[in-house]
Amino acid sequence: MKRPFIAIIAILTAVVAFAAPTTQSKQFISPVYTIDKIYHSMEGPASVERIYLGDPNGPAELLWVTGMRTEMVDADGKTPQLPELMCHVNIDLDPPRHQALFGFRRPTASRLMTLSQGMLGAKLPAGFGFPLASNESLLLFTQVLNLNIEHPQNLKVRHRVTIDYVRDRDLTTPIKPLFNVGASGMVQLEDNPLAMAHSMMSMPASTGVVTEAGHDGMTTSCLVGSRAPQASSGSADYVDPKGRKMTGHWIVPPGKQVNHSDITWFMNLQFDTRLHYAAVHLHPFARSLEIRDMTTGKTVFLARAENPKSGVGLAHVDEFSSAAGVLLQHDHMYSLISTYDNPTGKNVDSMASVFLGLEDPELDVLAAEELKQNSAALFDSKTLVLHTNIGNITATLDRERAPETVIQVARFILAGSLDAERMIGQKGAISISLPARKAGGLLQPVRNEAGVARHSGTVTYCSAGGKYMEPTILIDTTDSPDPDTRCVGFAIIAKGTDLVAAFQPGTSASLIKAEAIGAAADTKKVAAK
Numbered sequence: 001m002k003r004p005f006i007a008i009i010a011i012l013t014a015v016v017a018f019a020a021p022t023t024q025s026k027q028f029i030s031p032v033y034t035i036d037k038i039y040h041s042m043e044g045p046a047s048v049e050r051i052y053l054g055d056p057n058g059p060a061e062l063l064w065v066t067g068m069r070t071e072m073v074d075a076d077g078k079t080p081q082l083p084e085l086m087c088h089v090n091i092d093l094d095p096p097r098h099q100a101l102f103g104f105r106r107p108t109a110s111r112l113m114t115l116s117q118g119m120l121g122a123k124l125p126a127g128f129g130f131p132l133a134s135n136e137s138l139l140l141f142t143q144v145l146n147l148n149i150e151h152p153q154n155l156k157v158r159h160r161v162t163i164d165y166v167r168d169r170d171l172t173t174p175i176k177p178l179f180n181v182g183a184s185g186m187v188q189l190e191d192n193p194l195a196m197a198h199s200m201m202s203m204p205a206s207t208g209v210v211t212e213a214g215h216d217g218m219t220t221s222c223l224v225g226s227r228a229p230q231a232s233s234g235s236a237d238y239v240d241p242k243g244r245k246m247t248g249h250w251i252v253p254p255g256k257q258v259n260h261s262d263i264t265w266f267m268n269l270q271f272d273t274r275l276h277y278a279a280v281h282l283h284p285f286a287r288s289l290e291i292r293d294m295t296t297g298k299t300v301f302l303a304r305a306e307n308p309k310s311g312v313g314l315a316h317v318d319e320f321s322s323a324a325g326v327l328l329q330h331d332h333m334y335s336l337i338s339t340y341d342n343p344t345g346k347n348v349d350s351m352a353s354v355f356l357g358l359e360d361p362e363l364d365v366l367a368a369e370e371l372k373q374n375s376a377a378l379f380d381s382k383t384l385v386l387h388t389n390i391g392n393i394t395a396t397l398d399r400e401r402a403p404e405t406v407i408q409v410a411r412f413i414l415a416g417s418l419d420a421e422r423m424i425g426q427k428g429a430i431s432i433s434l435p436a437r438k439a440g441g442l443l444q445p446v447r448n449e450a451g452v453a454r455h456s457g458t459v460t461y462c463s464a465g466g467k468y469m470e471p472t473i474l475i476d477t478t479d480s481p482d483p484d485t486r487c488v489g490f491a492i493i494a495k496g497t498d499l500v501a502a503f504q505p506g507t508s509a510s511l512i513k514a515e516a517i518g519a520a521a522d523t524k525k526v527a528a529k
Contacts, residue, residue: 021166023066026053030142030159032075035085035152039145041117041283041349042228042249044087046143053165054134060101060375062168062368064129064175065091068113068161069121070142075156084313085157087145088281089115091138093180096404096444100378100411101133101371102363104179105441106270111182112138114355116281117145118305118314124277124357125323129166129175131363133375147284148311169368177365178276178357183266184248185259185289185338185352186238228349236351241265252285252340252350259340259352263291264333267356274325275300277357283350284312287339291354295332325359378410381516384459384491388423389510393475393496395459397516402451402490405461408444409473409490410516415442418473418514425503428478429460432511434471443471452489455479457500459491475500 033045053063070089072081092110099108112130113122124130132138142159146152166175228236228249236249240262280289280303291300303318328334338352366374386393397406412418417438424431443463452458460474463486474481475493477500493500503509 021170021172023164023166024063025162025164028140028161028163029073029077030140030161033144033157035144035146035149035155035157037152038147038150039087040147041087041145041351042143044143044145046088046141049140049142051138051140052135053132053138053163056135056137058135059372060136061134062366062371063132063134063165064168064177065112065124065132065163065165066129067121067123067164068115069164070115070162071120071160072144073158073160075158077158077160081155081157083120084117084148084308084311085144085146085155086115086117086120086159088141088143089159089161090141091163092141093132094137094139096407096446097379098132098136100407100444101136101375102131102366103374103411103415105362107268107445109180109182111355112180114279114281114353116314116317117284118282118317119279119319122277122279122319123164123321124178125321127173127176127323128178128276128357130180130357131177131365132165133371135375147313168365174365176276177360177363179360179363181267181356181358183263183336183354183356184238185261185263185336186240186246186248187250187259189237189245189247248353249349249351251347252342253347254342254345256339256341257350259338261336261338261352262294262333263336263354264294267328267334269328269330271361272327272329273361274359275320275328275356276322276325276359278303278320279355280317280319281351281353281355282314282317282338283340283348284314285340285342285344285348286314286317286350286352287341288337289339289352289354290337292335292337293328293332294335295329300326300328300334328358374414376518377414377516378407381406381410381518383494383517384409384413385515385517386418386423386496386511387513387515388499389512390502391496391499393499394494395491396494397491398452398489402449402488404444404446405449405451405488405490408446409461411442411444412439412471413514413516417442418511421511423503423509423511425505425507427505428476428481430475430477430500430503432473433469434473436470439471446488449488452492454481454487454489457493457497458489459493460487460489462487477501477503 031047072083072085074081091112093112095108095110228251236247238246240246282305286305288304290302301320306316308315340350342348384395399406417434421432454476456479458476462468462472464471466486
């Protein structure tokens, strides 16, 4: 009687195993790094490489990133090396492109996943993933350190990084999407030479002192510290919402230090969500890192760090992974609490960062064909077509001089923000204003771009502000338009110049539909509609 029951279990197990999506992996080998001396955290040789999980020139396919790991290897890329030589692995998104492709109405953080000493692998809970297009670029940052080998004799090492993912088309059960949020512990920089000095010796050591302070409202004082010598003010320094100068890379003197940092503004939660994954970044002599809900006083999660029995470094750092998750409420305040215990007789450097995977209730997972079409329109289209009630106007997009502006305009086009709007003739230009109800949630982070030189026939995007109450598209009709730093030329009229010339101040036309298409050759097909 027992054998059929056992057989049924075996069959069911086989079916479940068969139904589970196959995890794909892609491996990347870093450049060879030469370790020729002691390198503290953030000091060692490093590199940044642009990588792809799929074909960068192929159509977009939806992937779900589920984990990553790194191994330290010799120059041959195979022979194992000491894990303690690992400092950092970061995988970063291109935020404007990722935000546009998936239609996010919130800012997108760049850091997707991270590893650091004491944590050589990261895995999301089963059934969860970070969405990524197969042709979407990532930046892979790798770095090494050497805290213990006094005479490394030009030791050659590399990172061998593996990224795990599943293809959406292989799923039998939909995956639950996560979005990435990062936050850093900080100390306040005094406005004097002591705090701003770049020297471990600039702050007097005081053995055995126990310090607990912060700027989260839970302590009576704000921890005032000194920036670590290897810290870069451009990447490690912040100005908090109260206007205080802060650094996320600071000195810990001998003794115990507990630092409280308000990270509510880092997290910037727009809605309630659940925490399903967290990775932490700490430096040697760290003991723990905690996220605490300051509104309730409860711990969200606590990661403990283990230091090695001999030498300097981190042997292990906890990560957080939970299918059930922990509730985070958008109207609560959160604190990041780092604990260091420096047993040496000198100052040491420290950081305390956390990288979170939060449940995303806003993401509408795109069908495969829609993702391909959106990707092509956002990143590959060559031509802008304006279908009006008086005919079609086409323009050639300039992705070299105004790449992010073109993405912004393409996002408006995909959302239909330009459709059914008026084209109004003005002195020196034709304007198309985008009302806030159409454009508000679609605004991209656009850096300053050179843009196309403005003259008659240039198509220009002007962000809201100054004399523009709303985001505005202009078609310049003069060779000397008024200069405006809010405006960037992004295209040149190719066809329909006669229609453009017909506009005079006070005249108008209806913009029926705007399209971003692959190439100029496609224009005839569009115009014939």
